Amino acid sequence: MGIEHAWDxxxxxxxxxxxxxxxxxxNRLEGNIRRMAEFGARTGVGIRPHGKAHKTPIIAQFQLTAGAVGxxxxxxxxxxxxxAGGIRDVLLSNEVVxxxxLARLVSIAKIARVTVAVDALEAADALEVAARRAGVTMGVVVDVDVGQGRCGVAPGDLALRLAEKLAVMPGLSLRGLQGYQGKLQHVVGHAARAQAARQANARLMETRSLFEARGLPLEIVTGGGTGTYDTEGAIPGMTDIQPGSYIFMDREYREIGGRSGPVFDDFACALTVLATVxxxxxxxxxxxxxxxxxxSNDAGPAAVVDLPGWEYTPAGDEHGLLMICGDGRRPRLGEVVHLLPSHCDTxxxxxxxxxxxxxxxxEAVWRIAGRGRVR
Amino acid sequence: MGIEHAWDxxxxxxxxxxxxxxxxxxNRLEGNIRRMAEFGARTGVGIRPHGKAHKTPIIAQFQLTAGAVGxxxxxxxxxxxxxAGGIRDVLLSNEVVxxxxLARLVSIAKIARVTVAVDALEAADALEVAARRAGVTMGVVVDVDVGQGRCGVAPGDLALRLAEKLAVMPGLSLRGLQGYQGKLQHVVGHAARAQAARQANARLMETRSLFEARGLPLEIVTGGGTGTYDTEGAIPGMTDIQPGSYIFMDREYREIGGRSGPVFDDFACALTVLATVxxxxxxxxxxxxxxxxxxSNDAGPAAVVDLPGWEYTPAGDEHGLLMICGDGRRPRLGEVVHLLPSHCDTxxxxxxxxxxxxxxxxEAVWRIAGRGRVR
Known part of the structure; x- marks a missing residue:
């Protein structure tokens, strides 16, 4: 009847x-996993890839097989x-309210080692009630705002005070600190980005020192993303970094610039959308x-791949325009073209x-089991 | 185990x-359906609501029950x-290549009355091959570019020549004309929008006259959307209009202006996203x-509903900021807020x-069965 898609x-x-x-x-996905794993092995920092980019357990399994710490x-x-897909160490790098x-969170903590970010005592109290009710001990990290201006407690004394309270709550197990600065990931130019990342990270490290002085747990000191992986991953005291997009790359990351030029090409573009004229x-x-x-268009339009002389503009929900912008072959009706997403996650x-x-x-069709899982 | 969402x-x-x-x-959704149906009954134009806005058969059924023609x-x-959801008259208002x-399209044409837009002879040839193979006659309308600059054959002679060829292809059944100008839907100001819509529609009507003179079928002469429904729906010769977003409304449509002021409020905002602080x-x-x-952010940020003094900005994949912008009560941690999407479809x-x-x-949870059905 053609009601469901024929399986390709x-x-x-x-x-x-x-x-x-x-x-x-x-091939490119495997190469990206390998390169990030090699960086981790070389520097000694743990790789804790962010699953929000791929939302797919089989990819997470590949990352763990290559040595990821969670x-x-x-x-x-x-x-x-x-x-459900077999992952047994999950850091929920976000506040849960x-x-x-909370009932769902403590439920999966019965199966896997789960750690969650906390930035407020009120939230920690509710988490502890849920954890006690479920009979689990919930791992927590103090989420520090290192300049993102989103979630997170202020670094320094406020973070320390929160940590001291978490450390003595019986239903919780304090594991350390998180400080992620998302805005830095797309600073253009490697030197500028590295400098900004070091400044943001310094706030995390100051807080780390306070934790250390008080004997608070520092099993996890985590942060960093695809754009700052090499800078933040090399800072002493960081236990692990959280890159997500490196697995696929996208137009926006490509354009932030690398160590050796205007293109950030430490990782290969492994994700495209195939479209038909x-x-x-x-x-x-x-x-x-x-x-x-x-x-998605939140980071601007996609780029046309391997088809010189044409550029892409979205033209409504289900249409895109290819407009001529130089010399090149004109694809014919029915031909397929590859488009590089501007933002892989969305x-x-x-x-x-x-x-x-x-x-x-x-070679395979993989279900994106986490797609749409905003709750 | 908490692996699937608990059913609310x-x-x-x-x-x-x-x-x-x-x-x-x-209540608001039902009111929107009723108001559009009343407009159709009053003017005599058919309402052929666009399912791309809701992608959900039960809503389409409500629209048909209220008198929609397809x-x-x-x-x-x-x-x-x-x-699959019981709809038996579908206009695929888009080219299929x-x-x-094509195999899937002709397959559903065995179950329902299906009409598809065509803008090129080469595409029509392929469609006819598929239709003959399946043993069905495929309904077609000539898709005319009335100014959108996207798909569609040029109005006038080119459209006529294509129609004359389609009319004699045994596997196809020519049913008329389509001319949709998406860009006009969001022209701000009712008078300016109405004037632009009449100009665009004039090209469709000129082509309609050519069809009429040659005795070509004009069972369907369709176009128009939520922003131009009252103008295009009132033009003699239009058999039906294709509004989609009226069912929900959104921030962008709200701001195009109505007959009586700066807010387009012919239809009520029936769609919000509930979020938690x-x-x-x-x-x-x-x-x-x-x-x-x-x-979605392709039409800018969402608007905060019923919470004066705060405005919304997206802040990454899974976060939004509410920033203070005036006097108002400050919601507390864990409180829910309503956000009005900027663009309902996406x-x-x-x-x-x-x-x-x-x-x-x-009252109910409805599966959005057509979500993600980009193929």
Whole structure:
């Protein structure tokens, strides 16, 4: 009846995958995992990849096999998916508030080692009630605002005072500190980004010293992302870093610049959206079947891959325009094109499946089990 | 084990629904359906609501019960969901290209009356091959570019020539014309919008006259959206209009202006995202648990509802900031707030479920069966 999608034929050439499809290049994904693992091995810092980028247990398993110390999640629903998918060490790098969510959180803590970020005593009290009721001890880290201006307690004395209270709550097990500065990840230019990251991290390290002086636990001192991994991962006292997007990369990260030039290419672009030219009305304009519901636009438009002379603009929920911008071959009606998402996390969150490709052929289809798990 | 979401308790107060949740106010939704149906009854124009806004068969059924002449879809996957949900007249208001999609399209045409937009002879040829193979006759409308600059054949002679070819293809049944100008829907100011809509529509009507002179079918002459419904719906010769967003409304549509003032309030805001204050770090800043994965940002930030003195800014995938912007009560940690999406279609596409509320209580949970159906 055609009511459900026909399953794409494993082994078929990429060009035959129905579109729009979210493609993962498996060779590149494996390379990215390997390179980050090598960085960890070289510097001694733990890699605790952020699962919010991929939301998919099989990818988390690959990361752990390569040596990751655990997986970060941003929502309880993501953590549930990871635990169901076999992950046994989850850092919920975010505050969890509300009776329903706390009940779910302590429930998965019966199966896996779960640690959650805390930035307020009131929230810790509610967490402890839930933990006691479930008969578990919940791991916690004090979430410090190192300049993000979002969640987190102020570094220094306020963080210390909160930690001292958490340390003596019987239902909780204080494990250390978290300080993540998301805004720094996209500072353009490696030197500028590294300097900003060191400044932000200094606040975390000052707080770390206060913890140390009081004999508070420092099993986990965590932060950093894809943009600052090499700077923050090299700072003594950091136990682990939380990069997420490195697994896929995207247009925005590509443009932040690397050590050796204007392109940040420590990791390869492993994620593209395959789209089809569905209308070819004029010589300078083509329409593809990927719009705002196939490519997130919060970080601007996607980039056209391997098709010089054309640029992409979203044109509604289900359409994108390819406009001519230079010399190049004009794709014909029905031809597929590859588009590089501007922001991998929010684009992944639009899809139910990754179409996993190796050497030009469909190798697997992976369910994105954590997609839409905002609760 | 807490691996799947606990089902929210039907009958519970709104404030107890776990967040972020996509709320539909059922009284308002019913009112919007009624008002659009009354407009159709008054003017004689058919209402063919666009299903891309809600992607949910039960809402389409309500629209049909109120007198809608059929349902529009933008993707084959949406049409499959609607047909599976009992809808028996679907206008696929978009071009369909590719062997896999055409096979699915002709397959649902065995169950329902399906009409699809065509803007190129090459595409029509492929459609006819698929239709013949399946043993169905596919309904088609000629899609005319009335100024959108996206898909569509140029109005006038080019449209006529395409129609004459479609009319004699045995596997196809030409039903008329479509001319939709999406950019006009958000022209600010009712008078300016109405004038622009009449100009765009004039191109459709010129083409209609050419069809009429040649005796080509004009069973369907369709276009128009939520912003231009009253102008385009009142033009003689239009058989039906395709409004989608009227069912929910959103911040962007609210701001286009109405007949009587700066707010377009012909339809009520029936869609909000319920979010929780998850961190309250400073007096002037709160953090809610709804970010870019809970509220689309392609049309700018969401608006805060019924909480004067605070405005919303997305702050990452899973966070939003409420910043103080005037006098008002400060919500406390754990309190829920209502946010009005800036763009309903792309926000709905982030969720698996509507939480349907009436008079402050959860009345139903509806699966958004067409979510993510970009293929």
């Amino acid at each position: 034929r494993i082994g078929c050439p990429v060009e035959e995958i129905d579109t729009p499809a979210l493609l993962v290049d498996l 997986i970060c999640c941003q929502k309880v629903g993501e953590a549930e998916v990871m635990v 509300g009776v329903a969510k 569905m209308s070819a009305p004029t010589a300078d304009r083509l329409v593809v079947d990927a719009g705002l519901k196939a490519l 684009t992944v969150n639009l899809y139910d499946q990754f179409h996993v490709v190796r050497d030009g052929r469909l | 308790r039907i009958g519970c107060p709104v404030e107890e629904i776990d967040t972020p949740a996509l709320l539909v106010d059922l 349902i529009c879809c933008q993707k084959v996957g949406e049409a499959e969901v609607m047909v 590719g062997v896999a999609k 998850m961190s309250a770090p400073t007096a002037d800043r709160l953090v809610v648990d709804a970010g870019l994965k809970a509220l 926000t709905v596409n982030l969720y698996d479920q509507f939480h349907v509320v009436r008079d402050g209580r959860l």
